[in-house]
Amino acid sequence: MVFDDLRQFIEHAEGLGLCKTVEDTDWDLEIGAITELGLYVPEGPLLIFDKIKGYPAGYRVVTNFLNTPRLVALGFGLPPESKGLGQVQGWREKISEEFRPVPPVDVETGPVKENIHFGDDVDLFEFPVPKWHEHDGGRYIGTGHLVIQQDPDTGWVNVGTYRVQVHDKNTATIFMSPGKHGDEIRKKYWARGQSCPVAIVCGEDPLFWTMSHSGVPREVSEYDYVGWLRKKPIEVVRGEITNLPIPAGAEIVLEGEIVPPGTESRAEGPFGEWPGYYASGSRAEPAVKIKAVLHRNNPIILGAPPQLGPYDYYIGKNVMRAAIIWNDLDKNVPGVKGVWLPTEARGPNMIIVSIEQKYGGHAKQVASFLAGYYQSAFMLRFVIVVDDDIDPSNYADVLWALGTRCDPEKSIDILRECWATWLDPMLTPEKRAGRDLTHSVGIITACKPYSWKEQFPQAIKSSSGLLKSTREKWGKSVFGLS
Ligand SMILES: Cc1cc2nc3c(=O)[nH]c(=O)nc-3n(C[C@H](O)[C@H](O)[C@H](O)COP(=O)(O)O)c2cc1C
Incomplete structure (x- = not known):
């Protein structure tokens, strides 16, 4: 099964009893801490935070969406009971066909355009943006998000996950490590003395989100790659001010530009990072001026804060990464x-x-x-x-x-x-x-x-044949095994 957007995925997860709605929480640390607690629960639920303090009902945050083998199987279209190496094998099979780009198709409009704000009406605090970790330097709207940019020379549209911090009602920052594709593209605009247009999608199909940080090769658009995986093109609308392609079913989109360094900056970080520390600290990053916000009715922020715990989103990401590495090892x-x-x-x-x-x-x-x-x-x-x-x-x-x-x-x-x-x-x-x-x-x-x-x-281990026949004969009566 493939999903066109986040809501379809959540709907199916709810149908399978894999979700839990949590009401009356605070965006300030509480959502982050509950999310972290969930990482210690085997087969823990996908969490839907609603009625968040200070925000209207329906303005939601969703976390822990790929934290268990069941959710990974659902999100990646793998057999429901698969896990561990079985999921790695399943993903290897999915990517075994030769890649053929399936470019997105433009549609006139979509749910993401149900609400559009420009100029003074832009307010990033309209959304219940969490402060995830105790020592974060602020609130991060971009963790389970997509950052979309277009190469000014070639037209290549890159989609990456680079964390996004909110600083005031229309200013954010994006942290891009040197050498990442997003960094390469923004530098091309800056070299021309221009700001870099950007669209930040906060809330998309988890498969698309995973592909945005899973090493799709340079010059291949993640749009084309996800279209190939889904076996159908992604429907996109055009950004109101950037004209960038935006998934028609996205939850929230921030459109703006990354100003050249030295023009305007903000102190980015610290942020709780995936290795488990606040290692990169805080430093000045170029401001991202947000000029338009598009969102669905009752929008959902997809949250994937890096946290420590055995059941975090790396389960899904690592399945994919292991499959890619295994395929490449096999060639060598x-x-x-x-x-x-x-x-x-x-x-x-x-x-x-x-x-x-x-x-x-x-x-x-x-x-x-x-x-x-x-x-x-x-x-x-x-x-x-x-x-x-x-x-x-x-x-x-x-x-x-x-x-x-x-x-x-x-x-x-x-x-x-x-x-x-x-x-x-x-x-x-x-x-x-x-x-x-x-x-x-x-x-x-x-x-x-x-x-x-x-x-x-x-080795003293019994042979698999002996263990199998013993399990068939004795497993149920002695241990209740099916
Ligand atoms: C939750 C999450 C947050 C991430 N944050 C950042 C970030 O802030 N900066 C960064 O350079 N990479 C970050 N990454 C890693 C990049 O998304 C990853 O390297 C990806 O391949 C970048 O896309 P690119 O190869 O098109 O540059 C993050 C990944 C995840 C899963």
């Missing part, structure tokens, strides 16, 4: 049997790969490939390679391998001066001052040593 090395990015290690920081070892050096080859290649190298801290009898998404298995098949003296290597970011909490003050964005990567092979793996002691 043989024998890969599973790829997993543990949410608890903060998404891309750790990658676990299981392989059927085929030759000496095979495990190290896999690890060193990952340490250098675009989809995996960014902020990578550890690669762990295990044998194919280990499920990389099963931490008991992985720890068993680490505890019994790893001789630290021979099994650990360190690559120095690899690709880091300002968000890295381990960047020393000296490195920050010197703009030295690097850290090391640990490569751990927790595999039976290839040269004598046939003599490696046999």
Whole structure:
């Protein structure tokens, strides 16, 4: 099933009993803290905050929308009961066909134009924008959002997720890391002495949101990519002042321009970031002047604040990322049997790969490939390679391998001066001052040593055949298993 917009997705999730409406909360920390609490609840609900203090009923915030395998399955169109490596496999199948762009189609109008405000009528505080974390520098409307920009030279429309802070009724900031596509595009306008037109979509189909931060290649529009995934074009309307394409079913859209540096700026941050710290602190960022706001009746802000907890949105993102990495590994090395990015290690920081070892050096080859290649190298801290009898998404298995098949003296290597970011909490003050964005990567092979793996002691686990037949005969009567 594919969804045209956020409401369709929520409607289906409600139909499956996966949602919980919470009323009478405060945008100031309370929504953020309840969202965080939900990250510790296995199979916790998608949260719909309504009747938020100081705001009309119907002006909602939705969080925890891709935090469980059930929600990921719904949002990504995977089998309802799938989880773990099964979801990674499912996503691999979805992207196995050759990519063919499916461009968006323009429609005359859409629900996003039910309300339009210009000039003095623009008020970003019209919406219950949460302050998510205790030490955030302000309220962030953009966490589960899309930032849309168009390359002035080529016409390429890029869609990214770059956090958006609200400063006053018509001023925001966007934090774009150097080198991200959005940063590249805005600099092209600035080089011409112009402001960069931008549309910020706060509330869209979760699949589209996930694709906006999942490494769609440069010069490929996320619109075309999501159209291909959905097998139908996204319907768009044109922005009122930017003429940028906007999903017709979007909840809230802020249209404006990012002024050139030195013209007008605001102190952006601190903000609770995905590695789990407020590492990039606060600094001056160019102002984003909002000139028009479009929104549906009873609009919904989609919120995805980075928070710590085992059931956060990285479950969905990591499924996709693992599938992409697995496909690319398959094109370069043989024998890969599973790829997993543990949410608890903060998404891309750790990658676990299981392989059927085929030759000496095979495990190290896999690890060193990952340490250098675009989809995996960014902020990578550890690669762990295990044998194919280990499920990389099963931490008991992985720890068993680490505890019994790893001789630290021979099994650990360190690559120095690899690709880091300002968000890295381990960047020393000296490195920050010197703009030295690097850290090391640990490569751990927790595999039976290839040269004598046939003599490696046999594991005591029962064979899968014996366990299966035992479960069929005894599972129900002894343990109540179905
Ligand atoms: C919730 C969330 C917030 C993010 N915030 C930022 C941000 O503030 N700045 C940034 O550069 N990247 C941020 N990212 C990562 C980018 O979205 C990601 O690198 C994406 O690939 C950028 O798009 P691009 O490749 O088209 O530049 C965020 C990702 C998520 C999931």
